[in-house]
Amino acid sequence: MKNFFQNIKKRYLNLPIQAKLTISHLIILSIPVIIVGIFFVFRMYDMVVSETISREQNKTLSVAPTIEKEVDKILQFEKQLKDSTYFEKLTSSQRTESLRTLSFSEDAKEFSNLIEDMQSSTLIKKVKLYINEPPREKDYIVGPLYDNLTLAAEARGSYWHGIFSGTPTTTSLMCPPFYLSSLEKEHYGNAAYITKFTIKQDGVSYQGFLALYFSQDFFDELLKTSLASEDNSAYLINSRDSVVASSQSSGAGAYYFNYDEINEYFTSSNNFIPKTVAGKEVYAAFYNVKGVDWYLVIALPAGPMLTHSYQLVLGMFLIYLFFVLIVFWFANRLSHSLTSRITAVSEEMKRAKSNLPVALPPPTAIDEVGVMIDSYNHMTETINNLMESQMKTAEELRIAEFNSLQAQINPHFLYNTMEMINWLAQQGKQEEVSQAIIKLSRYYKLTLSKKKSFSTLSEELEHVTTYVELQNMRFHDTIELVIDVPEELLDYTIPKLTLQPVIENAVLHGILEKECKTGTLVITAWREEEEIIILVSDDGVGMDEETLKEIYSQDKAGPSKGSNIAVYNTHRRLQILYGETSGLVYRSEIGVGTEVEIHIATSGEETN
The missing domain is CATH 3.30.565.10 (Histidine kinase-like ATPase, C-terminal domain)
Known part of the structure; x- marks a missing residue:
């Protein structure tokens, strides 16, 4: 085997320069084809993933603020209602007038007008006040707020009322559809923001709720049109592991993460992370929605991205192969024009092995060989300058050391x-x-x-x-x-x-x-x-x-x-x-x- 390779090497060395250049170009061009092919096979997937993630991140940068903006509108509406004179009197411990009298007051009329303005928006569908009836207060659901006042007993069958009752520390709740009763979803809206307040009467506190009903369809449509594709999934989830909105009718679908998992991933990374969900490889990202206990979850399955990467690898390989053939043809043609001048240059460089380099005559053509001659001349000048500079520096150092020692x-x-x-x-x-x-x-x-x-x-x-x-x-x-x-x-x-x-x-x-x-x-x-x-x-x-x-x-x-x-x-x-x-x-x-x-x-x- 050793003799075989030695014979091949000997034959190659004895070939004419043009043949050597042709073979060399063939080898040089073939190796990159192989390397690039291997590189793209192993790297294209990462490139596709990176590009997909970058695209989804850009989408999220526009969608997440829209969600936060709509949520903030709901929170601001709730704040306006609680800052009104009627609501302040309703919840004041110094209130002297009865609930019935307050229901017929000008403050109640202004409060009703404020609610009508809110309900005329595209977001708020209905505003309801659920109030536990004090023993000495009867027939107060009258006046301008007749349609907005409701006895708290009507809400006792709903899931959200059970949450407030079971966790007294809960003061506000952003409710997805299944938190609401069928009556609420049919007449008011299929989602709501509900806050708890207290009415004091005769030294006794009575619990009430302020509910702002809106449509979840807005968030579903926003996620569906802005973030999701045929393969991807996007959804909103709250701290009780409830899906608030989703880009798919099946909710979180096959890519469900519970709230604790999301919170852990969110604090450790602000980028898409690879995860295995139900045996499928996905890339998931999590964004905290300000103002509420929501996380926006985006899941990108790895399978479609892998298929896409293989298609790109094949296309790139065919394109690269086409250009390799063209380049090889040009290299073979050019090698013939180079051989005569290369031989002349090599003779001059051989003589420089045993003597100081001497500049060659200026090149007659500015091609690769001409550049090589020009570079050789520049190298010769640089070497001579460096040798002169080195001798000068050595002499200066010798004199400085001598003078320094003499001065001591x-x-x-x-x-x-x-x-x-x-x-x-x-x-x-x-x-x-x-x-x-x-x-x-x-x-x-x-x-x-x-x-x-x-x-x-x-x-x-x-x-x-x-x-x-x-x-x-x-x-x-x-x-x-x-x-x-x-x-x-x-x-x-x-x-x-x-x-x-x-x-x-x-x-x-x-x-x-x-x-x-x-x-x-x-x-x-x-x-x-x-x-x-x-x-x-x-x-x-x-x-x-x-x-x-x-x-x-x-x-x-x-x-x-x-x-x-x-x-x-x-x-x-x-x-x-x-x-x-x-x-x-x-x-x-x-x-x-x-x-x-x-x-x-x-x-x-x-x-x-």
Whole structure:
């Protein structure tokens, strides 16, 4: 088998370029056909589901507000009735007039007119007041409200009255048809919004009900025309697991969810979710209707969507196959026109393997081969520029590191420290002499070590601590150094001698230029997005704007300003290593002090 494939490979390699291109195009075009076919088989169903769900969501976004708007109308009608003067007097505990007298009052007439206006709308069919008759109140169902007042005893056989009686805490109820009695559905309406109220008479409370009857057919028709199709189902369900309205005559049909299930799904997802109902796969969504205890349920069966997805896959495959054949024919024709120039280009590229790349003559035609020649010429120019830039950057880095190291070897600091050691020796302070020599030795060991160009932040902090200790031995502990750096940053690697020039500048030109020659240095550090920031602050004499500008200028940092040279070199070295966003940022105020932020990009982090 191995020899068989080797023979095939050998024959292919020996074929003319045109034949290779033709075979390659055939393979290249065949593989996508297979991949796309597999992709669509497994993904088209999801795409169909997604598109169907998106369409149903858009429908729901228009239907749900319509339902809420109609429900709100009913609630507003109920509020208008209860806010009327007649109803307030009817339910007032301070009422002195009898129910009969109230029934003939002007307030009752206004209340009746309000009811007539409501019943003339397309929504409210009938308004009824069910009142338990107090013992001393007889024949009060008279006057303008004769047709709207009813003894509460007439409602006792209805399901909704049983709900109010069984659950005293229930104050309002949106009733589907089967909540109502046959009398109500025949003469008033097949749905109702009923609220409970109380009448007080002689210190005794009597229960009453305000019922606004309307037609459920409005909601059925809305669901049927707006949301449902031949396969889909939409219905409204209340907290008692009762179907309020449905797009199908069979109610919720085969895709029924109880209220507790819906509430759980609604709180966990606001999108269509896959469920299995009665052995059928469906996608269901739930929307809470504001103002009432209703949920709008939309169920999309998966079967029709799967069939539709298969049809789309087949159609897409045939279309794609047709275009593949056309593309293959063009590829075969074009391969002949490419072979001659490709051979010429390949010879030029072979010569570039052993020498620096040299640009080819400009292409005579701007086709694929012409673009390839142009790209090769651009690549040649880019490579040459990069090599030149790399050499320049390496030279700049070498000079910056040399200048930075040279600036650290401060002869004045060495002379002054040696003079201090000599003075201590003359005073017979052997222990102080020993400590000074050890610290000076440690300081220059860290400074002059050539083994590596980088050190940890911990080592840099040790270096500047040694420097401050030597200065304190000389100036009698006039400088306080406070270091507050998180432990997780101590092992972070930074360029060697990054902190020392900044600390030296702060001591010599900040603290020691104060009249009292005392002050505090604070070093903190933190990680911020993609960089490490080290903050060095002092309470020295500060700097004016002109001096701050000289900090960043190599030209103005003359020989008399050695610390400026070191600061500039440190700033430039960080930019070369980590990019232009890295480096030193100085802020200063005369008489207050100076802050220096050292920015080091973490993307350019070096290792030991």
